[in-house]
Structure formats: C-alpha cells, structure tokens
Amino acid sequence: MLKLNSSFRSLASRSLSTRQLFYEKRGKPEKVVQLRTIELADTLAPEEVLIEWQAAPINPADINQIQGTYAVRPSLPAAAGLEGAARVSKIGSAVKSVKPGDQVLTSYVIPGTWTDFGIYDQKNLIKIDNDLPIEHAALFKVNPPSVYLMLKEYAQLKKGDWVVQNCANSAAGKQVIQIARILGFKTFNVIRNRENLGELVKEMKDMGADEVVTEDELYDKKKKIKMPRAKLALNGVGGKSSLYLATALESGGCMVTYGGMSRQPTQAPTAPLIFNDISLRGFWLMTWILAQKDERALQKMYADLSGWMKSGEIAPIPMVKRSLDEHEEALAEAQVKFDKKQVFFMKKQ
Template identity: 40%
Template sequence: MLARVRPAATPLWATYAAWLAPASLAARCGYATQANATALSFAEHGSPERVLRLQHTDLPATLGDHEVRIHLLAAPINPSDINTIEGKYPIAPELPGVPGHEGVGEVEAVGSKVTRMRPGDRVVPIEHGQGTWRTHGVFNELHWYKIPKDIPLGTAATMVINPPTAVKLLSDFVQLAEGDTLVQSGASSHVGRLVIQLAKSRGINTINLIRDRPERAEQERELRSLGATLVTTAAECRQALQAAGLPKPKLGLDCVSSDSAAACAKVLAPGGTLVVYGAMSQQPLTVPPGLLIFNDIRIRGFWLTGGFAKMKDGWRAKEQLVDHVCALFRTKVIRPVDVECLPLEQWEKALQRVASDDRTGKVLLTSFPPDEIRG
C-alpha cells in the first residue's frame, strides 16, 4: 500500500515574507506597481477608421482610496460604441477619450478603502462610458461590479447591455402571460435572440422578422433552435401570422425602424404597445397614423442606460439586474453568445468584421488568449 505523502509545511518566516512582499502590499494597500496600458483613443468625432489611434501610456503607481486598477480582458464593439466615436450618442467621454461601454476585466490592485472587490476578482462595468477598449485602466470602484468567475469570459464581456435590455423589454411595458404573443424586428440581433430564449422560458410565442437574403433558411433554422415560434419577413408578416393561427401580439419590439417598425405595428392587437429601442436602418419611424387612431396602438421608447441614469440609485438597480442575468446564464435559460476574438492591436480588422454580412456573433477586442475567452 502506498503511503499518502503530505506536503511540507510552509515555514512561518516564508508566510510573513510573502505577505510583506512588494507585490502583495501593492495589491492590498493600493500602492500599485507601475503598469503600462495600451488604449484606443480619439481626439475628435468621426468615422472610427479615421479618428481612432492606438496609444501607450503609463498608469499611476499609486491608487486613490476608492480606485481599482483593472486588466481589461475583452470588450465588444457595439453599435453604441461606433455612435459614440461618431458623436451621435447622447453620452460621450471628454476628448481625447477611450471608447467602449461594455467589457470584462480582472482586478489587479485596489485602493486602501476599497471594499467591493479585491485582486483577482472578475468585474464588469455598471457605469456607462468607462472606456473599455484598452488593456488596463484605473477606475472608481463604484463603477464596476464583481461577477462569478464561472461565467465564460465571452459571455461576461457582453452581459451588461444586451441581456439586461432583453429582460427589461419583456418586463417593463406589457405583462405577458403564457400563450401570449409578441412580434419583433431585428430578430437575428443579439437582443432579438435573447428575447426569443426568454420568451420561450415563459411559454410566450414570438413572431420574428428577419431580412430576406440568401442565408434566410439557415437563419430561420437557427432562430427556431432557440425557441422562435414563427420566423418571417416584414413583407410576409401579416399573412404568416394568419396562417400560423397565433393570437395577435400584445407587444411589439423594434430596433430597425422604417418598414420593419410598421410591419410590427400592423399586426398588433388593439391596444397593443410597440417599444422602439433602436434604429439600425437609420430611417424614420413609419407607423400609419390610423393604427394609433383606430387601434389605439401605443408607441414607447426604451434606452437602458438613460433609464438607469434617471434613477436615484440606478447603479444599485443595475447591479441587481446583472445578478439576474448571471442567474439566467447559469440556469441555461439563455445561451452564451458566439464571439469572434481579435487582439486590441488588430482593431481595424475587428471593425471590418463588425461590418461584415457573414458575421454571426459579437466581435471582441481582447488582451487575453482568445481560446480562454470563447463562450
């Protein structure tokens, strides 16, 4: 029989030496060792390809009482990020600034009075405009929130905008019950896919509008695999709904505008609500006034960041929502998003992938081995 080998006990002097080591003191007391950072920045508004510059800077060696130094592992390129750089978004950093409203990082060092997190914790931004398109940064501890480490990095990097948006769209406007129906444009978007999964978990039917293009059949199969009840186009929506025999939708969700918004509104039940949360077509909203007059259709707007900004304790409400989203991923109510990972230094290629028609997932700018970020 083999004897169990016990590891040698660590001498007491070695324990104290490790505790007093400069790196350990720095992490616990805020005396952060000097660190270099690489960031994408812009000094004027315009197209990202024209105004973005990759720059290298030194971070402060000492942290303020409530500051944390974070290694940014991954950050997505979202439409709101592009709009921020272009000067079309209501919230923007002071120039020169760093874009990026979303991402995930690991705490490297904390200030002397920081209590919300410690070195090694994984965190996501709960305050907009943190500038996540960088490798490292120093931030206010209240602007970031600790999340469980078992959330895959790709999922964590994309969990504070689209998943909370999908949750709020289904909870804040119309109280839907099992067997009810909703209709949405932009069903193949990240929010659209999340809405499908959340609705399926509650027994709610979804009518999902997509574009009529060569890969339409493949896209239909994919959305049905997520739980979509009906997948169709704006032009075919009314006929498809009648053929399916589904109840008229009480709720419509639109992120495209133009004809897609009108198609959603035209199939709503009398008294139904259309919620507009995007305008990807960059075209005006075209809803026939007769629907408002004779069908009493209501049109509402939704902006996640603006809603929290108006609340007295908006950051606390967003923390609770992030906890809820973590639970939805852990219980597999919603699936991790597909991601494409490119190093921060390859930002121009990443922007090209964002604009590509064959892209199916989120594009992430990373400063971490891509194989560990997927999922």
C-alpha cells in the same frame, strides 16, 4: 502624450503601461480609432481599484459614438469602448466593495473598455457573478439587461402571449428569443433575407423562436403572411418594418423602439393609434439605470440573467475573437456583418 480619460488618476509616478484604443476625431471608426500605449499610476488612492480587462465587444452604440451620431458625445480625445468585463487586480486601502480576483463591469457612465488595464473609483465598478463565463460576461452590461427590461416593463405579458420583433437575428434579437422562451412568451421574428437563410432560421428556432419570416416575405401580399396579435412589439430597425410591427399590436399594445438600423423614421398606422390606443415608447438602458433608487432591482436582474446563462438557458452570442491590434478590421466588419459579434479579447485565446 494624449490627455487621459477622466476615469484614470494622473500621478507623477507611473510604471504600468497599457494599450488602449482612442480616437482624436469623429468619423469612420476603422479610420479614426488608433492604438496607443499610455502609462497608469503605480500607486492607488484609497478608493481606487486597478482592473485588468478580459474582453470587450464592439456594439452599434460604440460605432455611432465614434461617428459622432450617438446621443452621448464625449470630449476628444476619447477612450473607446462602452462595454466589457474585467478582473480586479489590486485595490486601494479603503476599498470594501470588491477584492482581487472579482469579476466586474464599469458603471454605465464610464467609457474606455477597449484597453488592457484601468484605474477606477470603486463606486464606478459593478461586481458580477465570479463564475459567469467570459463569453457571457463581456456582453453582460447592455443587451441582456435591455432585453430583460423591455420584456418586463412595457406590457403585462402572460405565458403564451406573443412578442413581435424585427432585427431578430442581431445579438439583442437572439436574446429576446431566449429570454422570452424562458418567461413563457412566444416570438414572431422578422429578419432580412440572406444567402444562409435556412441555416439562420434553424439556429433561431433551435434557440426557441416560434416563427421566423423575412421582410420580403412579410411585405409580399401574395404570401399573405399573418402576424399574430401581440401586446408587445420590439423595434430595432424603424422604417417600413416598424409599421408592420405596430400594425400587429392588439388594443392597448405597445411598440418599444430601441434602435434604428435602417436609419429611417419609425412608422405607425393611424387607425390603431386612434381606435386601439396603441402606444409608442422609446427605450434607452441608461435612462432606467439612472432612475433606480433601489439597488435590489438591479441585483435581481443581474442574478436572473447570470443564472440563465450559467444553466445554458441563454447561449453565448456567436462572436469573432479579436486582438486590439486587429481593431481596423474588426471595426470595419462590425458595421457590415451582424450574425457574429466582434469582440476584443485582451489576451491570446
């Protein structure tokens, strides 16, 4: 029997079986992740909650954690999956924060979302809007709050201001386009060239993108593409692409790095650093979450995002729905196909 994730309570009496994706060593996700059946306690402690997972995505952070290249390295064997949405099935006698049927996320320090059921202490659950569709709720924990905070915390943007970004066709990039549009900001979006370029550009402009260019077009001196002056640049790629973003910053502007898809160091031009006092910042959602002492900021963010999603102002991220049994194929595709998110749905759709 595998050692269970620490979020599960180990009791002598067990009756509920659950499938869960585990890995016993770090490496290529499609090779090391395995599907196991484990038993959960049939009795809940007073503060515990039994939840049934509905859907959970494969994010770059999941891939990196399984590979062993992420900042957080759980002890092995480890339960996989950092994000997802669930419904409360049963509560302990002292639980007051949630009730059966509530839609919940697990806290930002609890992994193990690629499973059917889980038992958690009530303090490790976050209640979200019960009416938020699962296509939004499953991907609600990471990208939407990250984008919301990057757009609000690092520059004093006014309506009509430009935000420049690379990795613009990723799940996070598409939400930058939509949330910036809602807040009244313009976006200049850099993507990689591809076969379906025209189709992708149309999709992004339908979301609200003001300008979309490829890296090849941006780097081609003959095309003379002029980037707008911006107070904020969002960098998810690094390398040469980040250099161009930083060059677009106006005096006092800020480039926020939240990812490094190129696996190359983030670059910045020397003259703007010295003479324009531009700044380079890093963003990790966990840092902001752990620093919050007032829950009202978190709840306002969730309420804003939920409202925009339910009204249709933020569209669901395009996804490929997978069963847990399809984990090998889903993990392989998550590393090479970025236009659609691979998402585990625990029940047949």
